[in-house]
Amino acid sequence: MAFVTRQFVRSVSSSSTASAAAKKIIVKHVTVLGGGLMGAGIAQVAAASGHTVMLVDQTDEILAKSKKGIEESLRKVAKKKFAENPKAGDEFVQKTLSSITTTTDAASVVHSTDLVVEAIVENLKVKNELFQRLDKFAAEHTIFASNTSSLQITSIANATTRQDRFAGLHFFNPVPVMKLVEVIKTPMTSQKTFESLVDFTKALGKHPVSCKDTPGFIVNRLLVPYLMEAIRLYERGDASKEDIDTAMKLGAGYPMGPFELLDYVGLDTTKFIIDGWHEMDSKNPLFQPSQSLNQLVAEKKFGKKTGEGYYKHK
Numbered sequence: 001m002a003f004v005t006r007q008f009v010r011s012v013s014s015s016s017t018a019s020a021a022a023k024k025i026i027v028k029h030v031t032v033l034g035g036g037l038m039g040a041g042i043a044q045v046a047a048a049s050g051h052t053v054m055l056v057d058q059t060d061e062i063l064a065k066s067k068k069g070i071e072e073s074l075r076k077v078a079k080k081k082f083a084e085n086p087k088a089g090d091e092f093v094q095k096t097l098s099s100i101t102t103t104t105d106a107a108s109v110v111h112s113t114d115l116v117v118e119a120i121v122e123n124l125k126v127k128n129e130l131f132q133r134l135d136k137f138a139a140e141h142t143i144f145a146s147n148t149s150s151l152q153i154t155s156i157a158n159a160t161t162r163q164d165r166f167a168g169l170h171f172f173n174p175v176p177v178m179k180l181v182e183v184i185k186t187p188m189t190s191q192k193t194f195e196s197l198v199d200f201t202k203a204l205g206k207h208p209v210s211c212k213d214t215p216g217f218i219v220n221r222l223l224v225p226y227l228m229e230a231i232r233l234y235e236r237g238d239a240s241k242e243d244i245d246t247a248m249k250l251g252a253g254y255p256m257g258p259f260e261l262l263d264y265v266g267l268d269t270t271k272f273i274i275d276g277w278h279e280m281d282s283k284n285p286l287f288q289p290s291q292s293l294n295q296l297v298a299e300k301k302f303g304k305k306t307g308e309g310y311y312k313h314k
């Protein structure tokens with residue numbers, strides 16, 4: 001089925017550029033670059049919603065770990081979804097896993113994919129090198145998308161010759177649970193690419209929102225300055241971090257206070273984002289660094305994942 005669809009899309013793009021421009025890409029086969037936290041989640045939801053998935057990472061060991069993580073996560077989903085019918089749950093897990101193939105050689109697989117979703121390390125040079133290389137091997141119709149949280153999509157797209165078929169697809173952690181996907185349109189992204197990605201996110205059972213290629217897109221642009229403002233309030237001694245957390249939970253109805261959330265997101269991640277924005281626009285008061293955040297990160301206190309951040313977690 002996927003083969004027929006790919007052949008169809010390819011023949012459309014080669015025979016008639018005008019009609020191809022009007023037709024959206026129906027994504028059936030997805031290549032996910034990076035089998036870490038986000039890539040594994042994206043591969044899982046894509047496979048569970050009927051797509052065939054090629055998952056790529058640097059070593060077979062990482063890929064084996066990644067696939068094991070996907071299996072565990074699928075078992076949790078199956079337990080809830082098929083509570084009354086464990087056999088159907090097992091079938092769902094096996095069927096989904098069988099739709100995911102793994103490889104360490106992305107260049108050899110992208111010729112037959114409709115969409116490449118990149119979720120590798122947050123480093124512009126590394127992302128650019130990978131996309132530049134894959135651009136030469138991918139099919140003409142293939143859409144490239146990056147899951148970057150903090151880099152400009154345009155600066156990644158510029159490493160390729162397919163800026164019109166390049167966009168941002170920003171998923172949220174944990175991917176199988178979080179409903180939102182931000183679909184990021186650069187000035188070069190074609191309407192056809194954008195609409196194809198919106199359809200793809202809906203096929204995953206997610207809720208897409210659209211945003212231009214602006215720092216932080218929607219969620220992080222509002223969330224990170226809020227977290228940084230909470231840190232500044234605490235650093236000035238205006239209130240304790242415990243009271244700030246309580247205030248936002250009980251007064252604003254947030255499920256978590258900003259310091260709890262900072263420890264959950266990761267202080268290293270937050271510092272990385274704010275440093276990147278500060279470098280882009282050092283005069284913006286929302287993008288100013290924080291002394292306590294820098295200090296904690298220098299001490300390798302990243303929050304929940306290291307056991308200590310603004311709070312102790314053990």
Ligand SMILES: NC(=O)c1ccc[n+]([C@@H]2O[C@H](COP(=O)([O-])OP(=O)(O)OC[C@H]3O[C@@H](n4cnc5c(N)ncnc54)[C@H](O)[C@@H]3O)[C@@H](O)[C@H]2O)c1
Nearest residue numbers: 034035036037038039057058119120121122147148149173
């Ligand atoms: N963690 C989050 O909450 C979150 C949320 C949204 C977006 N993102 C973005 O998603 C991307 C991945 O984040 P993550 O948290 O999954 O990172 P991660 O470190 O868990 O996973 C990254 C994976 O990419 C692999 N990798 C690195 N270079 C590679 C290459 N050249 N080819 C193939 N694989 C390669 C690594 O081996 C690793 O398994 C980043 O761009 C990040 O900004 C992260």
